[in-house]
Amino acid sequence: MNSKDMKNKRVFITGATGFVGAHITKHLIELGANVTVLIERCDSTSYFSICGLDKKVNVYYGDISNGALIEQIIVEQKIEFIFHLAAVALQDLAYKMPKVTFQVNIVGTYNILDAARLHMDTVKAVLVASSDKVYGDSDVLPYNESMILQGSNPYDVSKVCQDMLARSFYHSYKLPVAVGRFGNIYGPGDNNFNRLIPGTVQKLENGESPVIRHPANGVFKRDFLYIKDIVNAYMYMLYNIEKEGVVGNAFNFGTGIATDIETIVNKIKAIMNCENIESVIQQSDVNEILIQQLDPTKAFERIGWKAEYSVDMGLAETVDWYRNVYFKLS
Ligand SMILES: NC(=O)c1ccc[n+]([C@@H]2O[C@H](COP(=O)([O-])OP(=O)(O)OC[C@H]3O[C@@H](n4cnc5c(N)ncnc54)[C@H](O)[C@@H]3O)[C@@H](O)[C@H]2O)c1
Structure with a gap:
């Protein structure tokens, strides 16, 4: 599969009104995909609104915690590919609201995976947004994918659970899943001004x-990644999802x-x-x-991804x- 194959493909994006989700939504619309989004809230100053993406997608309003709604979307829209990004994505917010964080990040992810599992007749790929935070504090750097996951605060632990849940659905049910473990992402459209x-x-x-x-x-110290490299990371996971060594796997996305x-x-x-x-x-x-520092060798060897943007170019x-x-x- 490549970018030309995305025309008219039926894609579901959670977290589309957030920073990363909006860039992925915009890219998929440009490739001609039929995009459906779940909106829990949307600010008029979000990148999603500024780019006028709301007029170019099918919109469902609701919460990722609502499993019945997730299944309804997948069935009604005959979804083929899912990009799951919805999350409580800020560490300090997660620290203040652990229950909401676990509900959204863990139960929300479960809802996506289980609804996809029940509809594998149409669903061909589920891509899940994990984080370098899953590795926690490590004496050995850069992180590689075979290291144990040892997040230790609410956000980090929620991401560990999400990451493991996602891969377990491949290993248990053969749901075609791939997980991206991303460093610190930056670029146009991030309205989280406490980052x-x-x-x-x-x-x-x-x-x-x-x-x-x-x-x-x-x-x-952090591994900073420009948003355009992240959009490519998601697309490269998708294009290679059927390959042995990709499906069911997690990949580090960082500059190193x-x-x-x-x-x-x-x-x-x-x-x-x-x-x-x-x-x-x-x-x-x-x-x-x-x-935090990620070794991106596996992503390069298995899906051909590497960061193209230096920090100076991206900034x-x-x-x-x-x-x-x-x-x-x-
Ligand atoms: N930005 C980074 O540096 C970074 C790094 C690693 C991983 N990630 C992961 O990537 C994903 C996207 O991050 P982001 O920076 O775009 O975050 P963001 O905060 O900008 O966006 C989060 C999105 O999730 C949605 N959301 C939150 N709670 C919801 C709920 N209950 N129901 C439905 N939708 C809900 C929000 O409305 C928003 O659209 C997250 O899963 C995050 O953990 C981000």
Whole structure:
């Protein structure tokens, strides 16, 4: 399968109004797919709304926790491919709302997988959004897919459960599933301004000091991935889903490079000509993983994916979008 085969394919996307989901929705519409989305909430300033995607998809309103609704969508729309991204996707929010997080991220994922299992006559692939957080704090870096999953706070644990649930549905029922374990994703359209990159761009645009959080035992480092590389990652999983070594598997999607938070902030300052604005250094009070770095070798060897965007290229496009699109909305 390749991009030309997507025309008229019946695709269901959860989390389509979120940052990553909106980019995937836009890409699939451009390929001519027949896209159905589940909307729990949608902000008028979301990338989904800004791009006018609501007018180009079939919309169902509701919650991922509603298993009957999920099954209804799959049946009514004769869904072939599912991109499951809906989640409580912020660590601090998950920390404050563990019950909702487990309900949405675990039960919601179960609902998708079980409805897909019951309708394998039409459903040919389910792609699930996992995270590098599943590996937890590790002395061995970069992470590879054979390491044990040891997330230890609500968001990370919910992602471990989701990741294992998804793969269990292949191993138990032969549901064609693939799981992406993504590093820190950034790019146009992320309205979660308490994330590092959108938050820093917004602060600097307002002439305010960006905040750099340091843990007591070092500096946070993350594997930063540009959104266009992520869209490709999902599509490459889909195009190769029938292959042995792909179906039922999890894949790391990262650059293989861990960059510290201060370096990212300083790069954004340079792009925005704001080097004169001092950063505020704060001690982190949340128990977060210190360093995250992904080995993407398996994704390259089995589905031909590798990150094309350097952090400098991706940040330049990102800043340009916030300045020329998002900040001009209000
Ligand atoms: N952004 C990242 O850096 C990153 C990294 C690794 C993994 N992920 C995963 O990728 C996925 C997408 O992340 P994102 O950054 O786009 O998140 P986001 O917060 O921007 O979007 C989340 C989406 O889920 C929807 N949603 C939340 N609760 C719901 C519910 N109860 N019912 C139905 N829909 C609901 C929201 O409305 C939104 O559309 C998530 O599963 C996240 O865990 C993200």
